[in-house]
Amino acid sequence: MFNNKNIALYVTGSIAVYKSLSLVRLLVKNGANVRVVMTKEAQKFVTPLAFQTLTKNEVFTDTFDEKDVKEITHINIAMWADFSIVAPATANIIAKMANGIADDAVSTTLLATASKKIVVPAMNNNMWDNPATQRNIAQIENDNVTVLNPDKGFLAEGYTAKGRMIEPEDIVEKISEKFSFSDELAGKNVLVTAGGTQEAIDPVRYISNASSGKMGYAVANAAVSAGANVILVTTKDNLPLDSRINRVMVKSSNEMQKAVEQYFDNLDVLVMAAAVSDYRPEKIAEQKIKKTGSYLDLHLVKTNDILFELSKHKKNQFMVGFAAETQNLLENAQNKLNKKKLDMLCANDVSNKSIGFNSDNNQVSFIDKSGVFKKTDVESKTSVAREIIKAISEKI
Template sequence: MNNKKIALYVTGSIAAYKSLTLARLLVKNGNDVRVVMSGGAQQFVTPLAFQTLTKNFVFTDTFDEKDANEITHIDIATWADISIVAPATANTIAKLANGIGDNAVTTTLLATPSTKVIVPAMNNNMWDNPATQRNIQQIEADGCKIIYPTSGFLAEGYEAKGRMIEPDEIIERLESMVEQNNRLAGKKMIVTAGGTREAIDPVRYISNNSSGKMGYAIARAAMNAGADVTLISSSETQHINGNVNVINVSSANEMKSAIEDNFNDADALVMAAAVSDYTPATYSEQKIKKNGDELDIHLVKTPDILKELSKIKDNQFVVGFAAETQNLLDNAKQKLAKKKLDLLLANDVSNKAIGFNSDNNQVSFIDETGVFKKSDVESKDKIANELIDIISERID
């Protein structure tokens, strides 16, 4: 990403030191960077440091007007091609979610019509707080793009989620966002996410450990590429931009019906959900009471959704996932052929670093020629962007 006008907003987190490197990388890539800092940010790094790196005046006070011919915060807001908030504190995110403009950062962002990219950084308890999660959901629904925090060593001295990702990875994500813009415009895509739940009685069910993170990352990447996205999800813990049409389901049969309702009009389907292979043969309308040391539940196969879709597939580009614990590539290649898929992503879920619930993944991309690409161990968002690159090249 180069030759862009970029407004970099720095707020009061210890991660502000990383923003110096981010500013340097943006300038090095040929971008014109203007920095806006909150009072809290100035407790960690100085405006002079950013001014030295960017060769531009750093805006820190809404009422500090350097030029009588312009209103500085409006000028920066309308000047920027892209606005990046890195680090974005829980406080700043809350203000953005509720339209509060009480400092140089939030006032300028309120007046910004162009793309806003939010890079959160905070303690894990602050990140997990329901209010923060509601605010993230709100600003995403309002059109902000979120580069989610990762797990790592926090300022508090322990490992947890909330750490701002590294500047070089932020640059990489920004490039993907810019390059993918409108690549799938006019295309309709279905993405599935989460592990289905097969009810035993009103309080119990059979399921698996899938969090839905991979499916949601793919839905976000497809939306960023301009696609009209329908997300069919059994996950109740993930959130997505309001521009994505979300259909909530629970069981394999519900997921199958939702896909079939939308499949004929779709250009592509990415089946990232972990669909349960078996479901109870009978459902108890009342809670099964504990009686004896054993309980026998008779299970029957759930519908093979991809196999059924292969019978009605027209020109849709269909992508499957193979989550395996052994014989990864052999099992994946068999699945590709058996279900007549255009592309399959295989991953080893026995590896806890890249398995269910992890923020990272590692996949092998497989088509009829075999493995044509293997990712590094990297974020699910990055893998989602790689997948969208491939789909956008092959979908026609």
């Protein structure tokens, strides 16, 4: 299952640490190479020697305890790992991950890690339900971290409630399920667009929309995790992005079209997640327009329909569009798919503020020529992105 995969296991201070010993045994049994990093608090429950015995690797516990002068251990582990598991994950380490705090061996190594991360929380139910913890969970999910939510069970406090770390067998099964498509786009060339385009009025003003780019970034990260060679053409540069992705910055719809056209012939998959402006000013003022009256008239003209233009030159590319609608969602989405000769379309209702522009969550209906073939739950954009990549891999 994990044949020759390098897995870094991060163990933090919870009574559930005893489960991590069983988790290590399962990972090793299934062919993984495992290295363990522990907090000082975790060592009060289980000694590093126990993990060292099971993994046959030295356990890293102190950022400043460098065994080899030729390497920096926490960077070495971060770069070595194919993916990382934090189990058990306390509220403390989740807060550190959400806010980029690096003050011990575990948090410092995690901050240096660019590959996939899986967090397995374990804590008291009141700590889990605390709004601060839930904000931190939402943040790390938005940062492309997979969270395996705790179960309802008998807690150390002596009563039954949600907060119990899921069992090691379930962790292995869920990881296998979530990353079962991790090689299904191996070697494929994928281009994703993200963000709202900016159409200049004058040197300091522009027309745009409320798109944050979060959905496009999530799709790009999911695609590279699935083994693809990924290019992201985007108007946004302030979101987490896997270091393996080639990011191309643009502003206007015209710039985005030129960038996509440059790579189109060599693509296997195009995912047009960007919110491209439908109109632009006919003329761009060379100098800032002064406020001289009560009204300012702008003459707007249509922008090019990038997907429609690309469809004229389509060969074997699998083309995916997005339909952000406020009414008649499925009808408008189906019309868009047919008009632009798309292979698949992702339709979402942006009138719903909980899943619309700038939200961390989304709900998407997947449409092809036969109609809707799947609808996601309301879930994080990271989770929706994984479902999009899985659907694409199955289609091609």
